[in-house]
Amino acid sequence: MPNEELQKMKDRIKVLEQKKRVLEHKVSNEARRERTRRLIQKGALLEKYLEEESLSLKDTENLLKVLANFKNKNKEYVIRQIKSLDEEVIKNNKMKPF
Numbered sequence: 074m075p076n077e078e079l080q081k082m083k084d085r086i087k088v089l090e091q092k093k094r095v096l097e098h099k100v101s102n103e104a105r106r107e108r109t110r111r112l113i114q115k116g117a118l119l120e121k122y123l124e125e126e127s128l129s130l131k132d133t134e135n136l137l138k139v140l141a142n143f144k145n146k147n148k149e150y151v152i153r154q155i156k157s158l159d160e161e162v163i164k165n166n167k168m169k170p171f
Contacts (some may be wrong), residue, residue, distance in 0.1 A: 119133070120126050128136065144151050 121134070125133065125136065
């Protein structure tokens with residue numbers, strides 16, 4: 074009888090470990106999909122606002138380095154500009170009828 078119980082517990086552990094692996098795989102896939110979506114969205118915004126579709130990957134990286142350098146040297150200015158844009162969006166959304 075104790076051997077049967079032990080075997081049942083071992084079987085139960087195997088089943089739970091398999092369920093755990095399946096769930097971990099599912100979580101990993103979901104995180105990867107979310108990251109891929111976010112990267113695609115950011116890349117689309119880069120092309121939309123910078124209008125530089127023809128730049129090579131290296132040139133795009135260099136452009137982003139220049140922009141990052143500007144942002145880091147002018148943090149307060151950049152923060153003010155972002156807040157200004159956010160306020161404009163909020164203002165425009167309040168004026169639009171539903």
